[in-house]
Amino acid sequence: MSTYLAARRSADSLELALKGEWRALRLHEIGxxxxxxxxxxxxxxxxxxxxxxxxxxxxxxxxxxxxxxxxKAGVTVSFRGALPExxxxxxxxxxxxxxxxxxxxxxxxxxxxxxxxxGRYTVRAVRDARAGLAFLGRVIxxxxxxxxxxxxxxxxxxxxxxxxxxxxxxxxxxLIAFLISVIVAFLSAQQLQKFGAxxxxxxLVTIGVLRELGxxxxxxxxxxxxGSAFAAEIGTMCLNEEVDALYAMGADPFExxxxxxxxxxxxxLPLLTVIADAIGLxxxxxxxxxxxxxxxxxxxxxxxxxxxxxxxxxxxxKAPVFAMLIALAGTYRGLQVTGSSRELGRLxxxxxxxxxxxxxxxxALFAVLFMExxx
Amino acid sequence: xxxxPRVVLEVRGIVNRFGRQVVHxxxxxxxYAEDVFGIVGGSGAGKSVxxxxxxxxxxxxxxxxxxxxxxxxxxxxxxxxxxxADYGVTFQGGALYSSLTxxxxxxxxxxxxxxxxxxxxxxxxxxxIRLVGLAADAAQKYPAQLSGGMVKRAALARALALDPxxxxxxxxxSGLDPIAAAGFDDLLHNLHRELRxxxxxxxxxxxxxxxxxxxxxxxxxxxxxxxxxARIVDHPNPWIQAYFHGERAQAREAKHGA
Numbered sequence: 335m336s337t338y339l340a341a342r343r344s345a346d347s348l349e350l351a352l353k354g355e356w357r358a359l360r361l362h363e364i365g366x367x368x369x370x371x372x373x374x375x376x377x378x379x380x381x382x383x384x385x386x387x388x389x390x391x392x393x394x395x396x397x398x399x400x401x402x403x404x405x406k407a408g409v410t411v412s413f414r415g416a417l418p419e420x421x422x423x424x425x426x427x428x429x430x431x432x433x434x435x436x437x438x439x440x441x442x443x444x445x446x447x448x449x450x451x452x453g454r455y456t457v458r459a460v461r462d463a464r465a466g467l468a469f470l471g472r473v474i475x476x477x478x479x480x481x482x483x484x485x486x487x488x489x490x491x492x493x494x495x496x497x498x499x500x501x502x503x504x505x506x507x508x509l510i511a512f513l514i515s516v517i518v519a520f521l522s523a524q525q526l527q528k529f530g531a532x533x534x535x536x537x538l539v540t541i542g543v544l545r546e547l548g549x550x551x552x553x554x555x556x557x558x559x560x561g562s563a564f565a566a567e568i569g570t571m572c573l574n575e576e577v578d579a580l581y582a583m584g585a586d587p588f589e590x591x592x593x594x595x596x597x598x599x600x601x602x603l604p605l606l607t608v609i610a611d612a613i614g615l616x617x618x619x620x621x622x623x624x625x626x627x628x629x630x631x632x633x634x635x636x637x638x639x640x641x642x643x644x645x646x647x648x649x650x651x652k653a654p655v656f657a658m659l660i661a662l663a664g665t666y667r668g669l670q671v672t673g674s675s676r677e678l679g680r681l682x683x684x685x686x687x688x689x690x691x692x693x694x695x696x697x698a699l700f701a702v703l704f705m706e707x708x709x
Numbered sequence: 710x711x712x713x714p715r716v717v718l719e720v721r722g723i724v725n726r727f728g729r730q731v732v733h734x735x736x737x738x739x740x741y742a743e744d745v746f747g748i749v750g751g752s753g754a755g756k757s758v759x760x761x762x763x764x765x766x767x768x769x770x771x772x773x774x775x776x777x778x779x780x781x782x783x784x785x786x787x788x789x790x791x792x793x794a795d796y797g798v799t800f801q802g803g804a805l806y807s808s809l810t811x812x813x814x815x816x817x818x819x820x821x822x823x824x825x826x827x828x829x830x831x832x833x834x835x836x837x838i839r840l841v842g843l844a845a846d847a848a849q850k851y852p853a854q855l856s857g858g859m860v861k862r863a864a865l866a867r868a869l870a871l872d873p874x875x876x877x878x879x880x881x882x883s884g885l886d887p888i889a890a891a892g893f894d895d896l897l898h899n900l901h902r903e904l905r906x907x908x909x910x911x912x913x914x915x916x917x918x919x920x921x922x923x924x925x926x927x928x929x930x931x932x933x934x935x936x937x938x939a940r941i942v943d944h945p946n947p948w949i950q951a952y953f954h955g956e957r958a959q960a961r962e963a964k965h966g967a
Contacts, residue, residue: 358872359794362824390872391840391904392833423903427840673853676808 339367340385346377349414353385358392368400379404382414394420469666473596476588488594495598499560500606506559507552511543511610514551515617518542523626532626536618536636541645543614549607549649550697553656556603557689561664564595565685568668569678577669587669596661603657607650644709652700656693663689714741716778717875717907718763723772725758732758734931736772742874745901745908745921747938749952750928756911757801759928760879763909764798765789776875794822796875797868801883803860805852811838811863812848818870837866842896858889862896869900878910882917894920915953915961927952 338360340351350371356364381401383389389397398421401411480486522538568591571577580587615637622628628636667685671678718740725733732755740746750756761767763774765781774781776792784792805814815834819825825833838848841862852860861881868876881897882890894917901908901921912918918925918938926935929948934941942953952958 358819358870359791359822365825391836391869392872395833395836419903424836426903427836673851674807 336367338364339371341371343376346375347380348373348376348378349380349382351382351385352389352397353387355388356386356393356397357388357390361392361396364393365396368396373404373407373409376409378410378412380412380414383418384415386418389418389420391420391424394418394424397421398424465670466666469669470662472588473592473662476586476593477596479586480589480593486589487597488590491590491594492598492601495595496602498563499556499599500602503556503559503602503606504609507555507606507610508613510551510555511548511613512617514547515539515543515614516621518547519618519621520625523621533628533632533636535626536622536628536633537640539618539622540615540637540640543618544611544641544645544649546649546697546701548610548614549652549656550693552606552610553603553653553660553693554690556599556606556657557660557663557693558686560599561660561689562682562686564661564664565668565671565682566678568665569671569681572669572671573673573675573678592661592665592669595665596658599657599661600654603660604650604653607653611646611649642709648700648704648709652697655696655700659692659696660689663692714743716740717742717744717776718909719773719775719778720759720763721773721775723759723762723774724770725755725762725767726770731931733762733769733772736928736931736933738926738933738935740907740909740924742907743901743905744924745897745910747918747922747925748909748911748928749913749918749925751948754928755931756928757879760877760909760911764877794818794871795873796877797871797873798877799861799864799868799879799881801879803852803864805860805863805867807852810849810851811843811855811866814852814863815866815870818867822871834866834870837869838863840869840900841866842892857884858886858893861885861893865896869904872904874905874907876906876908878908878912880911880913882912882914887916890914890917891920893917897921915958919961 338352338354338356340353342349342351348371397418404411480488519535519539522535523532526532526534526538568577571591577587577591580590619630619633622633623630664685667681667688671681716739718738720736720738723733723736725731736759738746748756748759758767762769765774776796779788779792781789781792805811806817809817812831812834815837816830819830819833823830835845835848839845843859843862843866847855847859847863852863855863865878865881868878878897882893885893897908898921900906908921910917910921922938924935925938925941926933927941927944927946927949929946934944934946934949936944941949944950
């Protein structure tokens with residue numbers, strides 16, 4: 335009936351023959367059989383290990399727990415024949431280090447006290463801000479140092495980043511620009527039709543896409559694509575000690591890894607914005623033609639009337655600034671990675687969230703600035 | 710030997726090719742119970758590919774791998790899972806899970822395969838951590854905070870988590886200083902004696918081979934020459950001669966007077 339034990343009772347003594355294979359993988363069943371034993375009235379316990387086929391270390395530990403438990407309950411425990419040598423190995427291993435096992439809960443420390451938590455958070459935020467400022471300083475120094483010679487600017491590396499972050503992003507950027515202009519046109523057409531002012535849909539699409547939406551959405555997509563890629567690439571290099579190797583060879587990781595990414599993205603993002611603007615206007619034209627029956631010639635005429643000399647440039651001018659912010663956030667978080675793969679994932683997420691946030695923040699500041707100077 | 714020893718691991722007729730490059734062509738090896746079997750070979754001779762083939766991480770073009778007399782290719786998923794719980798593996802770089810502490814790393818296979826209460830998991834894992842000679846305070850550290858020797862020991866503790874009878878070690882002493890390497894060899898020697906393990910180790914370390922291994926398989930020309938340690942050193946193959954009697958080997962012999 336039982337696989338691992340054979341118990342024989344006589345008056346106040348219990349003889350326990352161990353049998354079968356006592357293995358770690360069967361620990362659950364072994365434990366169940368041991369706890370099922372009835373100890374009431376038992377004074378002496380004799381353990382006979384002769385029939386054991388196998389006793390591994392984990393089940394020896396379980397046996398020892400059982401014996402300790404029985405002794406605590408006032409039962410005298412003895413072995414028939416020799417003590418299994420695994421128990422000896424176990425005792426040796428435990429004797430090697432007098433330390434007591436630390437409680438497992440220590441690994442999961444939770445700080446739930448609000449004041450402590452607030453203080454911790456503040457200190458962390460201040461440190462983070464200072465580290466960010468130091469990072470920015472080092473980037474500027476590296477840029478100044480590199481701007482002296484074409485070789486140190488690494489044109490090949492910049493070209494690769496323009497390709498990766500720019501050329502490869504064209505399809506998705508174009509698609510998003512098309513869809514967003516369609517959305518704006520559709521939304522405004524619904525409202526403006528009430529006043530019979532459908533023609534102003536063209537104004538809204540043109541100004542909206544050129545000034546704000548084209549560049550902003552392109553920046554958000556690029557932050558998601560390239561900001562994360564920068565953080566993950568550089569973070570993996572940190573984990574592989576590749577960044578340390580650069581330092582050790584006297585090469586500056588800022589010059590090699592950070593500056594080309596910033597410059598590459600600063601070139602790619604304005605170009606992507608121009609593409610997004612063009613596709614956005616085309617999308618508007620298609621919607622106006624089929625939804626509002628505004629022919630293409632009239633659409634183009636209205637477009638050229640609605641824009642001021644600055645409308646296009648206001649949008650495109652913002653692109654290199656957004657690019658630098660995205661690249662800075664990505665490379666900064668990438669270089670912070672230490673230790674584990676979890677840290678890499680966390681910092682990549684932080685890089686994306688922060689770059690999108692600062693892009694939108696910067697766009698708001700630009701809006702105020704342009705309003706103040708009336709363009 | 711009075712009786713035929715039990716075969717724990719058998720590799721028969723393994724063929725591994727990558728494109729035109731032939732790594733193994735009809736490779737055979739047998740590991741008996743309680744052997745410490747050393748796999749030796751030059752860089753690029755296919756030691757790691759062989760180990761990956763045995764572990765089922767690499768599918769050979771032909772050939773059979775049997776563990777405990779069971780052909781791994783013919784097992785169901787559940788049976789394969791049971792076989793895998795029966796052996797422990799350490800990888801060259803340790804391959805500890807970097808987001809878990811040493812304690813959690815050792816507990817990981819236990820949680821996967823055993824149904825035990827948390828406290829028992831803690832105590833069993835601590836037992837394994839002490840068994841490999843790590844201090845108890847190392848248990849709460851993350852792999853990035855460990856030294857090279859500690860990583861190897863922690864990896865061994867994780868490999869021993871389920872009390873396997875069979876242990877695969879990939880270059881267990883590489884990257885360690887001679888003292889740490891000797892310490893690891895002693896540990897392995899003791900564990901092999903105490904726990905009656907069967908060990909298959911890929912290694913370059915002559916000291917480690919002479920300290921631990923009783924049988925050695927040398928990968929030469931896509932095949933394997935297997936023999937006892939005492940006999941393989943006299944094998945006529947030039948690579949084996951150079952390996953066991955080259956300059957470094959002689960320096961070792963001079964040092965040990967052996």
